[in-house]
Amino acid sequence: MPKVSMTVNGNAVTADADARTLLVQYLREGLRLTGTHVGCDTSQCGACVVHVDGKAVKACTMFAWEAEGKTVLTIEGLAQNGKLHPMQEAFRENHGLQCGFCTPGMIMTAVDMVNRKGHDLDDPTIRHELEGNICRCTGYHNIVKSIAAGAKAMA
Amino acid sequence: MYNFAFHRPTGLRQASNMLGKLEEAKILAGGQTLIPTMKLRLASPGNVVDLNAIADELSGIELKGRSIVIGAMTRHADVANSDVVKQHLPALAYLAGLVGDPAVRHRGTIGGSLANNDPNADYPAAALGLGATIHTTKGKYEADNFFKGLFETALGADEIITKVSFPLAKKAGYEKFRNQASRFALVGVFVSKRGSEIRVAVTGAGSNGVFRVASFEEALKKRFAPKSLEGLTIPATGMNSDIHGSAEYRAHLVGVMARRAVTRANEFAAGEGED
Known part of the structure; x- marks a missing residue:
């Protein structure tokens, strides 16, 4: 399976991703960052919102490869040094x-x-x-x- | 969703060539319609040609003479927040701010919306309601000749929208009655007045996509006021009818939304109407 690389919560990461792998699947299944949720899977509920290059997007409505080389922030990246955001x-x-x-x-x-x-x-x-x-x-x-x-x- | 191959052209010409050569190819712009459609297997392109690598070349908002020119890959959020659009064509900024929700507006593009021509989308109403010109890799189309029915446009298979030119209107307004779940327009009406040219364009209602209402336009010629439309209705024939609303209901809403759109247009023209 092809690899997709990006920066997630400050770390350079690489994981397998099919053409049809969604960004939210990549985060949850590829990187085991399960804080980002899948609710409706139809772009309506917003449980999957992450930031890509500083802007909120629905991670269920973006392919993982679209985020190649980009900077992604998830809920796991908010707390710093054990202190809540x-x-x-x-x-x-x-x-x-x-x-x-x-x-x-x-x-x-x-x-x-x-x-x-x-x-x-x-x-x-x-x-x-x-x-x-x-x-x-x-x-x-x-x-x-x-x-x-x-x-x-x-x- | 069925798997596919993706391609990331780095130039417009390369993108057009790919669309011409690859089988069952689809353009990916913002993906806010294409990806949900692929999940539902309503679309199953063998090849996806992503325009995001050339998004910079195809994005931007510019005041050119008496028009605002918007690049095809410009996101809804950028149109909604553009000072140029807010100042010169506030109805267009207002409409862009009603598409989807903030996260969807960060991805969705004006070119994608027009090319898809969803019968419930907002942008087709603005394009037809302002008499926009749609520029492509092969030429240009007046909005009146661009929309051809449900999800159908004049675009060829290997043709890509590059920019859209909206003439400035003396008055323009948009009003939308939303489907509560999807936020799409159950009925949306865009009205404009430019010199003696009046346009009334309706989205969401017609079973054949966006359309103009000649009788409303005629009535507004005498006086561009909601009162001019009082008592006017359109027939329910040719209206969509589904679980969200009957044809009669939609036909009725066209009149209501048109009057509200005229009110909003007059407010925008008077420097009010921001909300």
Whole structure:
């Protein structure tokens, strides 16, 4: 099987990938980075959101080979030296998750949101920006709270 | 999904040649339609020709005279956030910001959307509603001659969209009633006024893809106001009918969305309407 190489969470990596191997499969099965989830597999739920060259994308809707040579950040790459990223900490602090399945995608989307929109995010902005991330437990309220708090903490 | 071979041309000419020579070849631009379609085995190309290695050459947004020219590989997010588009054609930036969700908009491209001509996509409404010119590796098409029906365009098998030129309109607006699950347009209406030329283009509703509504255009000639469209309807024949909405429902929505689009166009023209 052909090899695909990229930088994931700061490390140069190489793993097998078919033409049809999706980026999310490459991360989960090739690199054993199972923090990135597959929810709907139809680009709707956002559980698979990762950053490619600094931009949030749905890893179920990109081939692994499309990311050849690129820089990928997954949920595993956020915590530094055993310390949670401020956005992760905000989700913990504000009870921004219940079952946790959507959380990696929520947090990667939230960090992307802060990168694009800054640290002062109001509720309508956060709710609008979350249109590509689905949560079936929380009713979103605490997720919105978490993101507002995390955005401030990232400043 | 069925397996395939992929190719990453480093030039436009090479890409065209590949499309001409390879069997069952498909272009991969942003992949936000092609990849889901391949997963569902609705598409099973033997060869995928990826344009991302030449994306820089095919991307960019430029004000040229009285038009905005957008490269085919320009992502929806870049159109939505472009200062040039927001200033000169706010309806187009607004429309781009309604496609999919933020992550989809980081990948999806304007050329891909137009070439695919999904009957529920947003960009075909903008192209037809503004009278855009679609430039390709073989020439150019007026939007009126480009869209040929469901997922059908005038493009040849080895032809690639290179850029799209949108003439600036005095007034332009778009309004979309979304399918709640997919965020695609159940009905979307793009309206514009450029000199004496009025355009009303509808996506999502027609069983043959995007179309113009001559009766609405005629009514708006007298006065470009939602009131001009009051009481006007279009027949349900030729409308899509599915679990998301009947033909009658869609026909009704065309009138509602058209009036809202005119309101939004007037707000944009008055420097309002940002939200």
